[in-house]
Amino acid sequence: MKYFIYALLIVVMVGCETPFFSTADNIFRTPFEKSDGEKSSEYEEVIDYYKDLAKEFASISFKTMGKTDSGKPLHLVIYSPDAEFNLAKYRKDRTIILINNATDGLGIEGVDATMVLFRNLAQKKIRVPDNVIVVTIPVYNISGKLRARNYSEADYDLNSDLIKGDVENTFSFVKIFQEVQPDIFIENGFTSKKEKDFAHSLTYSTLQKEQQGSFLGGYIDEVLIPRVTDTLLKRQEQFKNDSLPKPFWRPLLIPTTDTPRSTVGYASLWNCMAIRINTHSYHQKPYKQLVEANYEMMKAIVEVANANNAYIKQLKIKQAEALTSLKEYPIRWEIDSTQQTTVDLHTFEIDTITEIVHLDHNKPIVKQRTYYNKLKVADKVSVPESYIVPQIWDKVIDRLKANNVEMTTLDKDTTMTVSSYGIDSFKTVAIPFEGHYLHYDTKVAVFEVKKHFLKGDYIIKIAQPAKQYLLQTLEPQAPDSFFNWNFFDIIIQQRLIDELKEEYKEEDARLLFSYPIYRIK
Structure with missing residues (x-):
């Protein structure tokens, strides 16, 4: 991707600015x-x-x-x-x-x-x-x-x-x-x-x-x-x-x-x-x-x-x-430890040190502070042509609608070949975070499957203003995906796992955790 050449932009400041505080005779003083x-x-x-x-x-x-x-x-x-x-x-x-x-x-x-x-x-x-x-x-x-x-x-x-x-x-x-x-x-x-x-x-x-x-x-x-x-x-x-x-x-x-x-x-x-x-x-x-x-x-x-x-x-x-x-989209970033810069940090001289450091606010100083100013891609996904979201996942659909995601529905029951994710592995926080047992470090495998969809299931084309929102929420590996926020935890509960093991005889372990949002290439 080429970088745009920045034109010279000049901000011209003319005249005097109004003081921050309004005068006492202003009836709209806050x-x-x-x-x-x-x-x-x-x-x-x-x-x-x-x-x-x-x-x-x-x-x-x-x-x-x-x-x-x-x-x-x-x-x-x-x-x-x-x-x-x-x-x-x-x-x-x-x-x-x-x-x-x-x-x-x-x-x-x-x-x-x-x-x-x-x-x-x-x-x-x-x-x-x-x-x-x-x-x-x-x-x-x-x-x-x-x-x-x-x-x-x-x-x-x-x-x-x-x-x-x-x-x-x-x-x-x-x-x-x-x-x-x-x-x-x-x-x-x-x-x-x-x-x-x-x-x-x-x-x-x-x-x-x-x-x-x-x-x-x-x-x-x-x-x-x-x-x-x-x-x-x-x-x-x-x-x-x-x-x-x-x-x-x-x-x-x-x-x-x-x-x-x-x-x-x-x-x-x-x-x-x-x-x-x-x-x-x-x-x-x-x-x-x-x-x-x-x-x-x-x-x-x-x-x-x-x-x-x-x-x-x-x-x-x-x-x-x-x-x-973009044909591939970064869904997760990490700090590039090889890239850094420094900035001036205005702070104070140390006064005394007991159990904590006490600073003397009458003695300001300037220190150089180093921070990492570049990121590198930690994980990325191929960009699909469309997603299919079965209508049964109403809480997900409610959030898509709230975000003005453009969607159409199937006008009849349809069987088609789609890409599906198998959830290979994931980790879960030990204690609830913001009311959820948040998943992270989710890994997936991709396979093709013939799937029967119902009239009323949702087709979502990726070519729309909500493109990044869709990739960050519907791709299960993304840190803030709906999967990681527990919207699909029903697919990983033990009862279903036992039933699927019996049905599939563990021929394909990926089918045990089949992610219920589908991709059309």
């Missing part, structure tokens, strides 16, 4: 601003605030979009500079950015930062992005926000639920994502436990370029993040009295190899650039500082996307064409 940056907005305050914005400004739309496990609905807010909210009209010509907040219920900085961003856009306090539509889910984990806890009402991690869909929130999120079809997805998160020696208020992570795709991944690495950083550095010079420390202005990369179970991993399946912004609340950094950092990075991403709009659209076409031409 609860966060009214507290002088000391507290976050309560959930009901967030929703009422967006409702009020939508009533006052034609450029803001507020919609109810589905259920959550809290009993409260999920919402969608859209900023469109010309007050057109039919996103399908803009999909070819404008960059659509979707911002998701509070997947972790304690990750509230993004909630307040996004409120300020939408207010400033609506009031034209910052440069109006003519080529960008900004969309947000104000609060995704509503139960977590209400109860000040990371997890959902039933203790699920919503950032691990995008494939298995155990929580109502997930189906509502998927509905929103499929309706919006964003070009850039921003997940606003936080951390309070890891990387305790950071001076940085904020870090970001993206999928490695190999996972994201050479065109979109290359754009993130070589254009988007460098230009966002340049924008922030210029803004640092404008705001001499800003509360943000210098390390923020050059955001620190924390590499990730997220799989499709996460919001970032899921978004990348749909020809979408995905970025996770993490604020760092450890060491009791001022809340205002964390919100401001989050706001500034989102605003910078909007500005760069606005300037690069036409180029982003070209890259998405190139990426889609590259995916279409």
Whole structure:
């Protein structure tokens, strides 16, 4: 696959930016601003605030979009500079950015930062992005926000639920994502436990370029993040009295190899650039500082996307064409230990060492940090022409439908020769993970079989926008496949094994674990 030659893209920053905090006479000051940056907005305050914005400004739309496990609905807010909210009209010509907040219920900085961003856009306090539509889910984990806890009402991690869909929130999120079809997805998160020696208020992570795709991944690495950083550095010079420390202005990369179970991993399946912004609340950094950092990075991403709009659209076409031409698809990656790079880590000198290391926050230093920046393919599959999913697997079909997978049904009973997998081996976690005894390291064998299918069974062609989603869920070897998430555990229960051994006399052990999704070459 050839790499696209990146054209020179220049982000021109002219004029003065509006200060982060709104003036006292602004009737649309957020609860966060009214507290002088000391507290976050309560959930009901967030929703009422967006409702009020939508009533006052034609450029803001507020919609109810589905259920959550809290009993409260999920919402969608859209900023469109010309007050057109039919996103399908803009999909070819404008960059659509979707911002998701509070997947972790304690990750509230993004909630307040996004409120300020939408207010400033609506009031034209910052440069109006003519080529960008900004969309947000104000609060995704509503139960977590209400109860000040990371997890959902039933203790699920919503950032691990995008494939298995155990929580109502997930189906509502998927509905929103499929309706919006964003070009850039921003997940606003936080951390309070890891990387305790950071001076940085904020870090970001993206999928490695190999996972994201050479065109979109290359754009993130070589254009988007460098230009966002340049924008922030210029803004640092404008705001001499800003509360943000210098390390923020050059955001620190924390590499990730997220799989499709996460919001970032899921978004990348749909020809979408995905970025996770993490604020760092450890060491009791001022809340205002964390919100401001989050706001500034989102605003910078909007500005760069606005300037690069036409180029982003070209890259998405190139990426889609590259995916279409793939004959083999990587379903699992691993770190290439032969490839590494270094970044500047702003931290502190060691003060004392007892049972733990204590740092002196009055003595900042810069260290070189090494990380592995390349992946290599650990497993891949040939790309079929189609899949056949028997209608009996209704939970799988429900999730395919929720993701707008294009399917047709057989109009009569039919016998045909198809490729089938035999599950040769797999491993299973010792204790439940997110409510499942997750399988992993699944190995398969392929064989041809004549199979009788029923009227109403589903035929799914691979040549469609859901191509990567299908390969990552229907191929049993994929880390987040439906098989590994236990959707087909009935085929491996002991009763069936005993019956099959009797029937097949162990002539072909692969038939004992016959995977019930079939491939047409």
